[in-house]
Amino acid sequence: MITMLARILAVCAILQIAIAQNSDPLDDVLTNNAAYFTTNFGQPVFSENRSLTVGPRGPVLLEDYEIQEKLFSLNRERIPERVVHARGTAAKGYFEVTDDITNLTYASIFSSIGKQTPVIVRFSIVSVSTGGPEWIRDPRGFAVKFYAGSPQGGPTQGCIWDLVGNNLPVFFIRDGAQFADLIHAAKPSPVNSLSPGWRFADFLSWHPESMNVVSYLFDDVGIPADYRHINGSSVHTYSLISGSGKVTFVKFHWLPTLGEKSLLDQDIPSLVSKFPNGDFATTQRAFCGVIGEFGWVAQIWPEDQFPMKRVGKLTLNQNIANYFNEAEQLAFSPSHILPGIGFTDDKLLQWRLVSYDDTQRYRIGPNFRFVEVNRPRCPVHSSAQNGPLNIANQTGEINYFPSQFSNQEPVAQFPYDNSTVGPGLRVRTIINKTDDFAQAGDRYRSFDSARKARFVTRIGGMLSDPMNAGGITSRWMSYLQQMDSSLPNQVQNAINTAKAAMGSSAIAGGG
Ligand SMILES: *[C@@H]1O[C@H](CO)[C@@H](O)[C@H](O)[C@H]1NC(C)=O
Numbered sequence: 001m002i003t004m005l006a007r008i009l010a011v012c013a014i015l016q017i018a019i020a021q022n023s024d025p026l027d028d029v030l031t032n033n034a035a036y037f038t039t040n041f042g043q044p045v046f047s048e049n050r051s052l053t054v055g056p057r058g059p060v061l062l063e064d065y066e067i068q069e070k071l072f073s074l075n076r077e078r079i080p081e082r083v084v085h086a087r088g089t090a091a092k093g094y095f096e097v098t099d100d101i102t103n104l105t106y107a108s109i110f111s112s113i114g115k116q117t118p119v120i121v122r123f124s125i126v127s128v129s130t131g132g133p134e135w136i137r138d139p140r141g142f143a144v145k146f147y148a149g150s151p152q153g154g155p156t157q158g159c160i161w162d163l164v165g166n167n168l169p170v171f172f173i174r175d176g177a178q179f180a181d182l183i184h185a186a187k188p189s190p191v192n193s194l195s196p197g198w199r200f201a202d203f204l205s206w207h208p209e210s211m212n213v214v215s216y217l218f219d220d221v222g223i224p225a226d227y228r229h230i231n232g233s234s235v236h237t238y239s240l241i242s243g244s245g246k247v248t249f250v251k252f253h254w255l256p257t258l259g260e261k262s263l264l265d266q267d268i269p270s271l272v273s274k275f276p277n278g279d280f281a282t283t284q285r286a287f288c289g290v291i292g293e294f295g296w297v298a299q300i301w302p303e304d305q306f307p308m309k310r311v312g313k314l315t316l317n318q319n320i321a322n323y324f325n326e327a328e329q330l331a332f333s334p335s336h337i338l339p340g341i342g343f344t345d346d347k348l349l350q351w352r353l354v355s356y357d358d359t360q361r362y363r364i365g366p367n368f369r370f371v372e373v374n375r376p377r378c379p380v381h382s383s384a385q386n387g388p389l390n391i392a393n394q395t396g397e398i399n400y401f402p403s404q405f406s407n408q409e410p411v412a413q414f415p416y417d418n419s420t421v422g423p424g425l426r427v428r429t430i431i432n433k434t435d436d437f438a439q440a441g442d443r444y445r446s447f448d449s450a451r452k453a454r455f456v457t458r459i460g461g462m463l464s465d466p467m468n469a470g471g472i473t474s475r476w477m478s479y480l481q482q483m484d485s486s487l488p489n490q491v492q493n494a495i496n497t498a499k500a501a502m503g504s505s506a507i508a509g510g511g
């Protein structure tokens with residue numbers, strides 16, 4: 001661990017030298033380091049707490065620039081929160097290779113056993129806003145940014161790899177065409193901003209393929225105890241590409257050294273206190289030391305037919321120092337990969353590839369790559385220039401390609417996924433994979449009887465809202481029947497019990 005801290009510090013030192021060389025005055029702005037108060041532009045201020053007025057009781061003068069600037073800066077402190085995964089936190093550490101997969105990929109971070117790569121990980125909750133509670137039944141985000149590049153690394157070392165996953169290994173829908181609908185259904189009502197469970201139940205009732213993730217979400221693991229005890233999964237299948245261009249499908253998993261831990265329903269803080277009190281939030285964030293170990297890679301879903309293979313170990317040993325800079329402005333995109341890693345035809349992944357950078361350009365701005373935590377740690381030469389808050393010191397006249405005045409060339413082609421696709425017609429069609437219930441049913445049958453009963457109670461609680469009468473409930477019953485034929489009766493009993501107990505104010509479940 002001492003070696004690793006030294007390594008992280010070494011990386012920081014390189015970056016600081018880079019800033020100092022280029023821009024001393026900028027450094028002052030960035031670090032806010034004057035010993036006295038100033039305006040944003042460094043004018044000294046002696047009146048942080050006194051407006052400039054006409055006489056001691058008179059109106060404020062417009063020329064009171066100092067206080068204006070204070071207020072106007074306050075008004076601009078927020079950037080748009082993420083629509084999904086708004087609430088979260090981050091921690092830093094490193095990834096270390098423990099097993100050899102160099103015959104599957106030439107990706108630089110896997111090049112040798114013992115190789116370490118600095119990372120930052122953002123954990124989050126999907127559907128609540130930034131100030132919302134962290135203990136609701138909802139998937140958790142588990143996004144890892146690997147800083148694979150270095151100033152000296154050659155082109156095929158790559159630069160940033162964002163492995164943007166969740167704690168649950170499967171998802172609600174198969175086609176990104178429905179992602180906006182899923183999120184609208186999971187988010188609060190547009191009428192009153194409340195979150196009745198029936199909206200989500202309604203949406204899922206049209207999606208038999210969601211029953212697999214339901215078998216996780218309504219199970220105990222649907223409310224993790226904290227971020228130290230959750231699995232992570234790439235959710236999607238990716239490809240690994242070998243030096244000879246051979247493609248292997250993989251799914252990545254993170255398994256916590258400390259094991260999984262959930263909150264049972266009775267442990268959940270009272271719904272009256274919707275906003276987390278300081279203690280609870282602090283507990284969740286105060287992690288340091290090892291929280292995760294063992295990344296595994298399995299070839300293609302379903303996992304039970306493809307045993308996991310250990311690849312490496314993730315160690316998180318450093319908390320972030322500034323939430324806004326290192327968690328709110330921390331920006332991921334599954335499109336950021338390394339040579340030796342590729343995508344797959346997963347229609348949800350394909351939309352995520354374009355959607356994430358779009359989100360960050362909107363939230364942070366087109367130059368979000370200049371925020372320290374997002375900065376590539378490798379040389380960059382793209383055609384991007386200018387734009388708001390561009391702090392690059394771009395020099396020279398040749399900002400186009402090709403040019404006889406520039407010797408910058410595209411790199412030599414490296415192996416990529418050049419496998420055949422098609423030929424195909426242009427189609428908009430459903431994914432005709434029909435095995436929606438087998439894994440969900442197997443998972444349910446693997447629970448002990450108390451765990452089965454909790455699962456049934458939660459679904460019954462959700463469906464007990466009268467809004468689910470008719471179609472929504474009958475569609476759920478048909479899916480539950482196909483998961484396990486014992487489920488519809490049990491869920492119906494749970495609905496009756498919930499109705500008797502609390503009338504129509506069903507609160508269990510929901511997104
Ligand atoms: C930008 O780069 C040029 C050429 O290397 C250098 O002369 C100049 O000082 C740099 N400017 C800043 C603000 O770093």
Ligand SMILES: *[C@@H]1O[C@H](CO)[C@@H](O)[C@H](O)[C@H]1NC(C)=O
Nearest residue numbers: 037045046047048049050051
């Ligand atoms: C304003 O700040 C000064 C210190 O700069 C302090 O002496 C004074 O009591 C403060 N006044 C008020 C109203 O807070």
Ligand SMILES: *[C@@H]1O[C@H](CO)[C@@H](O)[C@H](O)[C@H]1NC(C)=O
Nearest residue numbers: 100101102103104242246248
């Ligand atoms: C990679 O090597 C392992 C043994 O080290 C072997 O089991 C596996 O089949 C190899 N995979 C490929 C794609 O060659």
Ligand SMILES: *[C@@H]1O[C@H](CO)[C@@H](O)[C@H](O)[C@H]1NC(C)=O
Nearest residue numbers: 167168169216221231255260
């Ligand atoms: C976490 O991983 C373990 C080991 O693969 C598995 O048994 C467990 O079901 C996983 N939990 C979730 C929530 O996926």
Ligand SMILES: *[C@@H]1O[C@H](CO)[C@@H](O)[C@H](O)[C@H]1NC(C)=O
Nearest residue numbers: 243244245414415416418419
């Ligand atoms: C795909 O790439 C590999 C090497 O990366 C190469 O050997 C092979 O010829 C390529 N296939 C096609 C169809 O271009």
Ligand SMILES: *[C@@H]1O[C@H](CO)[C@@H](O)[C@H](O)[C@H]1NC(C)=O
Nearest residue numbers: 427429430431432433434435
């Ligand atoms: C699904 O689509 C593929 C390709 O279009 C086709 O070959 C297959 O028969 C279809 N399967 C089902 C169950 O419809």
